[in-house]
Amino acid sequence: MDKRHSLEHVTQWREEGFTIIEDFFRPDEINPIFSDFEEIYSHLAPESEAARELIKKPPGAFGAMHHKQFQNIDSLPYQASVDTNLISLHPSLIALAQDLLGVEQVHLYQSHTWAKFTGEADYDQLHHCDFGNHTLTVPSDQPSQRSIDFIVYISDVSDDLGALHYVTKPDSDRLLAPGAVVADAADQPKLKAVERSAAAGAGTLVVHSIDTFHRGTNLSRPNGKRYTMTVGYKAAGNDMIGFHVWQAGALKPWPLVLNNAKPEQLACLGIPLPGSSYWTPRTLALTQARWPEWDLTPWRIAAQNIDSDHRSGELAQSN
Ligand SMILES: O=C(O)CCC(=O)C(=O)O
Ligand SMILES: [Fe+2]
Numbered sequence: 001m002d003k004r005h006s007l008e009h010v011t012q013w014r015e016e017g018f019t020i021i022e023d024f025f026r027p028d029e030i031n032p033i034f035s036d037f038e039e040i041y042s043h044l045a046p047e048s049e050a051a052r053e054l055i056k057k058p059p060g061a062f063g064a065m066h067h068k069q070f071q072n073i074d075s076l077p078y079q080a081s082v083d084t085n086l087i088s089l090h091p092s093l094i095a096l097a098q099d100l101l102g103v104e105q106v107h108l109y110q111s112h113t114w115a116k117f118t119g120e121a122d123y124d125q126l127h128h129c130d131f132g133n134h135t136l137t138v139p140s141d142q143p144s145q146r147s148i149d150f151i152v153y154i155s156d157v158s159d160d161l162g163a164l165h166y167v168t169k170p171d172s173d174r175l176l177a178p179g180a181v182v183a184d185a186a187d188q189p190k191l192k193a194v195e196r197s198a199a200a201g202a203g204t205l206v207v208h209s210i211d212t213f214h215r216g217t218n219l220s221r222p223n224g225k226r227y228t229m230t231v232g233y234k235a236a237g238n239d240m241i242g243f244h245v246w247q248a249g250a251l252k253p254w255p256l257v258l259n260n261a262k263p264e265q266l267a268c269l270g271i272p273l274p275g276s277s278y279w280t281p282r283t284l285a286l287t288q289a290r291w292p293e294w295d296l297t298p299w300r301i302a303a304q305n306i307d308s309d310h311r312s313g314e315l316a317q318s319n
Contacts, residue, residue: 003099004092009207010099014143017169017212020198024092024205025152033087033154034202036080037227041072041115045225062188063124063215071120075244076111077253084113085256087152088231089265093205097233100207101144108268109147110134110232110243113154116162118224123162123216127191129181131210134232137240139181139211147234147241151198151206154227159217161226163199164206166214167191181211210241233268246270258294274302 004024012019078084087093088111097106116123130149131139140146157163172180175190183191191213198206198214208214219226234241246269258266263274272278279299288296 001095002092003095005096005099009096013100013148013207013209015169017172018166018198018206018208018214020200021205021207022200023203025087025090025203027203029083029087029090030154030203032081032083033229034227036078036084037113037115037154040074040080040113041227042225044072044115044120045117045223046119062185063122063126063218065125065128066121068121069116069123069125069216070114072115072117074113075249076108076246077249077257078113079253080256082256082260085253086261086265088150088229089257089261089268091262091264093150093231094233094264094268096205096207097148097150100148101146101233101235103144103235105236106233106268107236107238107270108231109234109241110149110230112230114228114230116219116226116228118219118221122218124218125215126188127167127183127195127213127215129211129213131181134210134243135240139209140240141179144235145238145240146209146211147232147238149208149210149212150229150231150233151208152229152231153200153202153204153206154229155225156201157204157226157228158199158221159197160219160221161224162217162219163197164214165192165195165197165217166208166212167195169212172213179211183213236267236270255291255293258291263298274299275306279303 005021009019009021076085076088088108094106098104129139134147151164155161167175171194172191175194176183176187195215200206232243257269263271267273280303284296284300284303288294
């Protein structure tokens with residue numbers, strides 16, 4: 001297993017809410033995804049000089065969330081290369097999610113591409129935690145019941161290209177209240193005074209959760225662009241947390257994922273592992289008919305082994 005994190009990253013995430021791992025992804029893993037973003041999004045950058053001009057707020061004004069910030073977002077599976085389709089199921093990302101949550105089986109519950117351009121919107125936000133649209137409850141006290149928000153940098157994300165700003169848990173606990181996940185207007189200057197920047201190069205992985213204070217910031221570099229992906233993991237079976245319903249996009253290009261992912265990656269989308277009692281001659285045949293190009297060999301072999309074990313057990317019993 002190609003682990004790209006250390007115990008310190010796990011401890012830092014659990015204690016501080018954030019850990020940032022530079023160079024988590026190699027250039028050869030990021031470059032094809034960058035090319036896909038260029039192909040899909042670059043023509044959407046504001047065209048006129050005037051439109052590209054930095055949107056300025058009055059001095060001292062705070063940011064806000066509004067829909068223009070969320071243009072240029074798509075969700076898995078992508079009409080793009082296999083690289084872009086598989087990065088949110090990268091084995092090293094899965095291994096990190098397992099170690100952070102301390103569970104064996106994790107579930108990918110969010111995967112977005114997101115392109116931001118200078119002048120497209122004012123991306124400056126208030127400090128917030130993301131739990132509002134990830135759960136109908138509130139964030140848990142147990143690490144295993146938390147969730148992980150990964151942000152993957154597909155382009156360099158410097159401060160003039162809208163780097164996320166964040167507040168560590170010890171700081172928000174001290175300034176607001178222990179375990180606080182909501183902030184009012186009076187809290188904003190306090191949080192802003194201690195915020196840190198997640199500025200880093202392409203290939204960086206920012207790791208936080210739905211209970212960590214952070215905010216998007218504006219892009220100010222002329223003609224600037226910021227390409228990132230947002231990837232969410234939770235423990236499998238944690239029904240409190242959700243975002244996408246993968247099944248609802250049945251007509252999207254799932255073969256790009258199914259035909260190229262390993263069983264352990266597909267298990268993160270709710271597809272039973274080889275050896276599961278789900279896989280029978282009937283489900284295997286119907287699955288193959290539904291997705292003709294998906295190589296079901298590992299699932300088929302495991303089902304045959306179970307079947308022959310079962311039969312030899314029956315023979316042993318009848319002797
Ligand atoms: O894109 C970012 O840097 C953060 C955006 C954000 O926090 C949000 O939209 O919830
Ligand atoms: Fe957020």
